Amino acid sequence: MQRPIYLDNHATTPLDERVLEAMLPYFRESFGNPASVGHFYGWEAEAAVKMARSAIAAGINADPAEIVFTSGATEANNLAIKGIAEAYHQRGRHLITVQTEHNAVLDPCRYLESLGFAVTYLPVQPDGLIDLQVLEQALRDDTILVSVMMANNEIGVLQPIAAIAKICRDRQIIFHTDASQAIGKVPINVQTMQIDLMSLTAHKVYGPKGIGALYVRRSPSRIAIAPQMHGGGHERGMRSGTIYVPQIVGFAKAIELAIASQIPEQQKSLELRQHLWQRLKTLDNIQLNGHPTQRLAGNLNISFSGIKGAALMLALQPIVAISTGAACSSAQTKPSHVLTALGHSPELAHASIRFGIGRFNTLAEIGQVADQIINILPSLQRHL
Structure with missing residues (x-):
């Protein structure tokens, strides 16, 4: 049976063959534990982790010592938000985030509310961008953390991260961004963007699932993080647990590949996105969600008035794999909190x-998907 065309690259991406090739030796002959510092196998593994940490740090202009490995962006977000709240609660108990954040940010914030912290959830404008004046007005003397995602996982909108970070730095408030959708797709420089904490994951950038990282700034002043996992003092005490060497090696290789080909790859994704939008926007009762240009090159989120997205997905299932929103909530019946936040x-x-749209998609695939939607949509609209 022919497999559907894959257009759900915000949920996850296929593992790049070059990434798999880099990982394989660390499953087999180079299987050591980096914490085993008394023999060759441990030294070999430790060297691989050190090289990977340096490669990931170089990709965002960080120091290798500022990279803390986690199981993914969800854990990195939890470590950042809960870790800051616990470490700085004597300074203040107020946090700020955005209504359109991923649940991996919203849920830790709600948890902190249950412990007595106050959280402000900023609204967004109809295009998905926050209003910087609204952010400034929300800041309080007891605000200890602002968390705003770099690229939205549903509508692809790119927030003005450098401007947000400057506002926070000027007020000596810690700034965190979830960059799991942005890494490898847009240029990221934690120094010039004045980012204090940043969550990353490998599987959104053609790397393996189950590995991520939290960037934790050390200079000009060190950010303190209270660990959320204890039991060995790994990752300089911020995240205990045996380091998964093959995943870390794959993570670094994925970041290296994405950054090396970032400009041509994103230009190709943009061209495919524009082609799909040009084909579909001629349909009746169709609406683009999110800012038309300030968004990820490969993201297109569309509302088809008069039908249910799930019905269109079902009709297209043999042809294309797509999503109605975040992968972690795609089975839920509630409407997307991101889209309702847009109004x-x-x-x-x-x-x-x-x-x-991702690295391995082609113009022919995009044309085939557009043809199918144009053919199927009228019959779906007639039946509703």
């Missing part, structure tokens, strides 16, 4: 589809 009604939010 969409629950009905319009339910009528939305996210197309995630």
Whole structure:
């Protein structure tokens, strides 16, 4: 059976063959534990982790000592948000985030509210961007952390991270960004962007699942993080647990490949996205969600008024793999909190589809998907 065309690259990406090739030796002959510092196998593994840490740090202009490995962006977000709250609660108990954040940020914030912290959830404008004046007005004397994601996982909107970080730095407030969707797709320089904490993951950038990292700034002043996992003092005491060497090696290789080909790869994704949008925007009752240009090159999120997104997905299932939103909530019946934050009604939010274009997609595939949607949509609209 022919497999569907894969256009759900915001949920996850296929593992690049070059990444797999880099990982394989560390599953087999180079299987040592980096913490085993008394023999060759441990030294070999330790050297591989050191090289990987340096490669990931170089990709974001950080120091290798500022990279803390985690199981993924969800853990990195939890470590950043809960770790800051615990470490700085005597300075203040107020945090700020955005209504359109991933649940890996929203849920830790809600948890902290249950412990007595105050959290402000900033609204977004109809295009998905926050208003910087609204952010400034929300800051308080007891604000200890602002967390704003770099690229939205549903609508692809790119927030003005450098401007947000400057506002925070000027007020001596710690700034965290979830960059799991942005890494390898847009230029990131933690120094010039004045980022204090940044969450990353490998599987959104053609690397393995189950590995991520948290960037924790050490200079000009060190950020303190209270560990959320104890039991060995790994990662300089910030995240205990045996280091998964093959995953870390694959993570670094994925970042290296993505950054090396970032400009041509993103230009190709943009061209494919524009081609799909040009084909589809001629349809009746169709609406683009999110800022038209300040978004990830491979992201297209569309509302098809008068139908349910799930019905369109089902009709297209043999042809294309797509999503109505975040992978972790795609099975839920509630409308997307991201789209309702844009001002969409629950009905319009339910009528939305996210197309995630990636490295291995082709123009022929995009044309085939557009043809199928144009052919199927009228019959779906007639039956509703």
